[in-house]
Amino acid sequence: MKDIFLSIFKTTEERLKNPFIGTFIISFIVYNWKPLSVFFLSSQKIEQRITFISNNYTDILNLLIYPLVTSVIYIVLLPYLMWLFESLVFKSYKERNQNLYKNKLIDINGKKSVAESEIELENLKANYKEMADLNSQLQLYKDQVVTKDLDIKALEDKIHDFTQLTNNLESKIQEKDKSINNLYIQLEDSEIKTKNYYDEYENTPENTVRDFVNNLHLINKADKNESNTFFIDRFIALGLLQVVKDEKTRKEYIQITDKGLFYIKRAFSSRII
Incomplete structure (x- = not known):
């Protein structure tokens, strides 16, 4: 049931x-x-x-x-x-x-603009720091020159009191003047060299600078194939690399020149890589 x-x-x-x-x-x-x-x-x-x-x-x-x-x-x-x-x-x-x-895309674009502005600000800060370092170095040279001038003035004052040491003092004064002139010459040479590097960099195609910076890992690479040799010979000819011989081992190796270092620094600051 x-x-x-x-x-x-x-x-x-x-x-x-x-x-x-x-x-x-x-x-x-x-x-x-x-x-x-x-x-x-x-x-x-x-x-x-x-x-x-x-x-x-x-x-x-x-x-x-x-x-x-x-x-x-x-x-x-x-x-x-x-x-x-x-x-x-x-x-x-x-x-x-x-x-x-669309709202999310607008927000993303806004954040992207802010990020780009922050990067630009950081680059400006880096450039200002570089200029400040150069100004500090120049001021150091000027202070050294002032110090040398004070030393010379002190020596000139002593000449009046110690006439018997006139010849020695004049010799020392000439050496001081020569040192000052050498400092001025070194400073002028450095400024001229930097200007020449800058002019050559501005006239160098961006592709050449990019190839140089992006292929720095090929320098002194153990396997010297045709590509490595072409890269090294090319930038040696441009004065960016040079062959240096080690005095102890008598072996040759590739070294980046001052001009090459200037190119690398400018390439990173100009953001062409």
């Missing part, structure tokens, strides 16, 4: 899970809630309730047609309506996402 009830219950449950049957039952309840209320909630006898319902609520439209039409609409037409609504909503969702992506 228990198995029979379980079988009936299981069969009924499967029927109720059917979309059409479930929808029809709900629609039937909606359209016929009054006779159902009378049948289940009325205090009259069951025979009276049945008679009352038979006399007042036997319209075929409410009992069958309306629930059936509603179920068909729900099962057949509603999915198409949902598809239409989802299509309309998808378009707005797509446009909203595009606006969101």
Whole structure:
């Protein structure tokens, strides 16, 4: 007996899970809630309730047609309506996402501009530091010259008191003057050399400078193939590299010249690599 009830219950449950049957039952309840209320909630006898319902609520439209039409609409037409609504909503969702992506792109471009400005600021700071170092070195030379002048003045004052040491003092003064002249000559040579390097760098194609900096790892490489030899000979001819012989081992090796170091420094500061 228990198995029979379980079988009936299981069969009924499967029927109720059917979309059409479930929808029809709900629609039937909606359209016929009054006779159902009378049948289940009325205090009259069951025979009276049945008679009352038979006399007042036997319209075929409410009992069958309306629930059936509603179920068909729900099962057949509603999915198409949902598809239409989802299509309309998808378009707005797509446009909203595009606006969101545009806002993110604007934010990214803004951050990129800030990063580029920060890099430019760091480069300016580096250039200012380089100029400050050069000015400090020049000021050091000037201070040395002033010191030498003070020494000379002190020696000249002593000449008046020690005439017997005039010749020695004049010799020392000449040596001091020569040292000062040498300092001026070295400073002028350094400035001329730097200007010449700068002029040559400006007249050198960017591709040549880029090749030189990017292939520095080929210098003194153990496997001297044709490519390495061509690179070294090319930049030796340009004065960027030079061959140096080690006095102890008597072996030759490649060294970057002052001009080459200037090119490397300018290439990094100009950001052409």
